[in-house]
Amino acid sequence: MNNAVTGYWRRYRTLPALPRELATLVLMLLVALTLLPLAIWFAGQFFLGDYIRDPSGSPTGGFGSMWVDYLRGVAGGSVGYWLVLLGPWLLLMAGRGMLALRRHERARRAPAPAKHDINQPLA
Numbered sequence: 001m002n003n004a005v006t007g008y009w010r011r012y013r014t015l016p017a018l019p020r021e022l023a024t025l026v027l028m029l030l031v032a033l034t035l036l037p038l039a040i041w042f043a044g045q046f047f048l049g050d051y052i053r054d055p056s057g058s059p060t061g062g063f064g065s066m067w068v069d070y071l072r073g074v075a076g077g078s079v080g081y082w083l084v085l086l087g088p089w090l091l092l093m094a095g096r097g098m099l100a101l102r103r104h105e106r107a108r109r110a111p112a113p114a115k116h117d118i119n120q121p122l123a
Contacts, residue, residue, distance in 0.1 A: 028089035036084060037067050 012020060041063045044051060053060040053069065073081030 024092070025089055028092060029085065031088045032085045033071075036088065037070050038063065040084075041066050 012023065015023065041051065044066075051061055051063075051066050053065050070081060070084070074085050
């Protein structure tokens with residue numbers, strides 16, 4: 001299994017920039033459509049209790065009902081649902097941006113390479 005993951009990672013890293021970023025976006029959308037709703041449902045069950053679908057207060061659904069409501073919210077264009085859908089990708093982009101900024105700051109603070117005078121004798 002480890003060799004397969006390593007092979008996929010190497011193949012991913014050798015892709016040109018645009019296909020690699022599109023693959024990243026597709027993977028993050030798959031996470032947002034599968035794992036994230038599952039995590040939200042489990043957290044809701046733990047902290048809030050049963051998923052209540054209608055205002056009368058009777059528990060009318062489990063994970064399947066919540067997932068269908070999530071997909072309807074995304075299809076309906078609700079901003080909150082779209083934030084959840086794009087959240088993993090946006091967090092990845094923010095993390096990449098912070099790493100790039102950190103690298104830039106380190107490169108800026110690094111001492112400039114010493115300029116050698118060609119006329120000076122070698123030691």
